[in-house]
Amino acid sequence: MRFKRVAAVAAAATLALGLSACGGDSDEGTGSGDKNFKAGSTMERLNKAQKIKVGTKIDQPGFGQKGLSGKPEGFDVEIAKLIVKELGIPEDKIEFIETPSKVREDKIVDGSVDLVAATYTINDKRKERIAFAGPYYEAGQNIMVKKDDSSITGPDSFKAGDKKVCSVTGSTPAEEIKKYVKDVGSQLVLFDTYDKCRDALKGGQVDAVTTDNVILLGYIAKDEASFKMAGDNFTKEPYGIGVKKEDTDFRNFINDTLEKAFQDGSWKKAWDNTAGKFGATLGDPPAIDRY
Numbered sequence: 666m667r668f669k670r671v672a673a674v675a676a677a678a679t680l681a682l683g684l685s686a687c688g689g690d691s692d693e694g695t696g697s698g699d700k701n702f703k704a705g706s707t708m709e710r711l712n713k714a715q716k717i718k719v720g721t722k723i724d725q726p727g728f729g730q731k732g733l734s735g736k737p738e739g740f741d742v743e744i745a746k747l748i749v750k751e752l753g754i755p756e757d758k759i760e761f762i763e764t765p766s767k768v769r770e771d772k773i774v775d776g777s778v779d780l781v782a783a784t785y786t787i788n789d790k791r792k793e794r795i796a797f798a799g800p801y802y803e804a805g806q807n808i809m810v811k812k813d814d815s816s817i818t819g820p821d822s823f824k825a826g827d828k829k830v831c832s833v834t835g836s837t838p839a840e841e842i843k844k845y846v847k848d849v850g851s852q853l854v855l856f857d858t859y860d861k862c863r864d865a866l867k868g869g870q871v872d873a874v875t876t877d878n879v880i881l882l883g884y885i886a887k888d889e890a891s892f893k894m895a896g897d898n899f900t901k902e903p904y905g906i907g908v909k910k911e912d913t914d915f916r917n918f919i920n921d922t923l924e925k926a927f928q929d930g931s932w933k934k935a936w937d938n939t940a941g942k943f944g945a946t947l948g949d950p951p952a953i954d955r956y
């Protein structure tokens with residue numbers, strides 16, 4: 666407390682003298698909620714504003730799905746809340762913004778969101794435009810079919826060219842499945858969100874939905890009479906938190922927060938209360954990639 670008061674007095678003195686803060690202790694910024702962040706950092710800006718914009722999905726049970734309160738719920742949302750708490754911002758000051766797969770990089774780059782937690786696979790192509798903290802989970806691509814369908818057993822089942830598969834524009838599974846289909850134009854159906862793919866499968870317009878196993882497990886858990894998984898995971902999808910490309914301080918801060926959550930049990934608790942209920946396994950905490 667004493668340090669905070671001293672820092673506040675020093676900041677006021679700097680202002681009064683019209684000097685810019687430099688040298689010594691002056692890179693200790695001030696903040697609310699018992700937090701002190703580096704002056705000029707994203708953490709300081711958000712803490713001072715006492716609000717934050719978080720990009721999530723709203724149609725993916727277990728990870729980011731709009732609940733009865735109108736706010737999204739799920740593992741991604743809980744991970745975002747751990748970060749927000751560490752920033753000293755109250756949970757009710759989070760503005761959730763839907764970020765379908767295709768718009769995630771755009772929304773980070775143009776500043777519409779401060780971070781994205783949305784089943785967001787870390788990869789080099791995306792790293793050309795944004796940066797990732799994490800990973801905090803590793804999923805894998807899989808295929809969901811109708812419960813009574815035994816004709817699709819894995820991605821090779823699309824090679825004959827007679828089956829339609831649905832995925833989401835701008836997602837890694839939509840790209841990956843192109844390697845297996847005979848004719849992209851007639852076999853690959855793309856929507857902007859996965860719930861539309863699920864509806865198309867249920868309605869018989871497509872034969873399968875492909876995306877990460879944990880997203881599919883969420884849909885299966887909600888409608889076990891209609892859907893099942895077809896085969897094993899065939900990719901690795903490490904989930905990261907998307908931030909601005911140049912914001913290394915914020916990325917480091919999120920990485921520190923994730924590592925703390927891995928150790929203090931809050932990561933596991935977040936999982937157990939959300940996606941963990943739908944049959945996916947959590948495993949050991951993944952190694953944070955501090956590139």
Ligand code: GLU
Pocket residue numbers: 766783784785786833835836837838876877902
């Ligand atoms: N994890 C994959 C991706 O980031 C698929 C899930 C999604 O579209 O959010 O593209």
